[in-house]
Amino acid sequence: MRGVVTFYVTYLLCLLLGIACVVLVAHWNYSYRGGFSWDGSIKHFNWHPVLMVTGMVVLYGNAAVVYRIPLTWGQNKLPWKLLHAGLLLLSFIISVIGLCAVFDYHNTNQIPNLYSLHSWVGICTAALFTAQWVMGFTAFLLPCTPIALRSLVKPGHVWMGGIILVLSVVSSISGINEKLFFALKAKTNGTLPYSMLPPEAILGNCLGIIIVAFGLVVLKILSNQTWQRPEPGYDEGDFRPLAYDGS
Numbered sequence: 672m673r674g675v676v677t678f679y680v681t682y683l684l685c686l687l688l689g690i691a692c693v694v695l696v697a698h699w700n701y702s703y704r705g706g707f708s709w710d711g712s713i714k715h716f717n718w719h720p721v722l723m724v725t726g727m728v729v730l731y732g733n734a735a736v737v738y739r740i741p742l743t744w745g746q747n748k749l750p751w752k753l754l755h756a757g758l759l760l761l762s763f764i765i766s767v768i769g770l771c772a773v774f775d776y777h778n779t780n781q782i783p784n785l786y787s788l789h790s791w792v793g794i795c796t797a798a799l800f801t802a803q804w805v806m807g808f809t810a811f812l813l814p815c816t817p818i819a820l821r822s823l824v825k826p827g828h829v830w831m832g833g834i835i836l837v838l839s840v841v842s843s844i845s846g847i848n849e850k851l852f853f854a855l856k857a858k859t860n861g862t863l864p865y866s867m868l869p870p871e872a873i874l875g876n877c878l879g880i881i882i883v884a885f886g887l888v889v890l891k892i893l894s895n896q897t898w899q900r901p902e903p904g905y906d907e908g909d910f911r912p913l914a915y916d917g918s
Contacts, residue, residue: 674897674898675741678739678741678892678895678898679741681888681891681892682736682739682740682892684888685732685733685736685885685888685889685892686733688881688884688885688888689728689729689732689733689885691881691885692724692725692728692729692878692881692882692885693721693724693725693729695874695877695878695881696720696721696724696725696878697721698874699720699871699874699875699878700717700720700721701717703870703871703874704717704854705717707721709772709775711775711776711779711780713776715772715775715776715779716772716773716776718768718769718772719769719770719772719773719776720769720843720846720847720850721769722765722766722768722769722772723766723769723770723793723842723843723846724843724882725765726761726762726763726764726765726766726769727762727766727769727796727797727800727839727842727843728836728839728840728843728882728885728886729885730758730759730761730762730765731758731759731762731800731835731836731839732836732885732886732889733758733889734755734758734759734762735832735833735836735889735893736889736892736893737751737754737755737758738751738755738899738900739892739893739895739898739899739900741898743900744900744901748900752811752812753812756804756807756808756811756812759804759807760804762800763800763801763804766797766800767797770794770797787849788845789842789845789846789849792838792841792842792845793842793846795838796835796838796839796842799831799834799835799838800835800839803828803831803832803835806824806828807828810824810825810828811824811828829893832893833890833893833894836886836889836890837886837890839886840882840883840885840886843879843882844879844882844883847875847876847878847879847882848875848879850875851865851871851872851875851876852865854871855869855871855872
């Protein structure tokens, strides 16, 4: 019983931190960076951080913990597989639009692409995410895939999922820091410099900390052995949620 309560408290924290991430990144770009458009202006770029944090961090993290929710354990696994894959697909689509936003903005304004460490880590993360989704769909959703292959792929699939989340968090906080360094320069645009911590800098730093906290909570849920979905033939003495009836 205590394990169930602890899980749901942790999961609630995960949800609240995810909502906070989306709200803060949207507020930052709307209130401090001028809002959003798709016209090649700086407002075009503003879609990039919002969509990448929403897709590659928040939606991806929530998709990763779907199987850990105890109330799902006594139910048919297929709907939860579809939900997991669907959330990841939505995360992928949103992230691709976010990448299009930054590439379109750079190309329109003749700014080089993929020159910073942030961009290198980000594009590698997106490539790994694409490969991970294709591999997961092939191995776990196609009915013709042999069970032996699924068992072989599963440990690597789970491990890579955690790695992609870590890389997504690293990409996000490095991108926030890079944007604050570019945007907060008193000599070029009249703002207080980043070193003086104006309100925008405090907001950006807080956003980065909350993104890190969200990632750590997701990794905690994924790494706790007692919160893993029981496989057929599990030990009857293992932890079980109240909703799990053994069927």
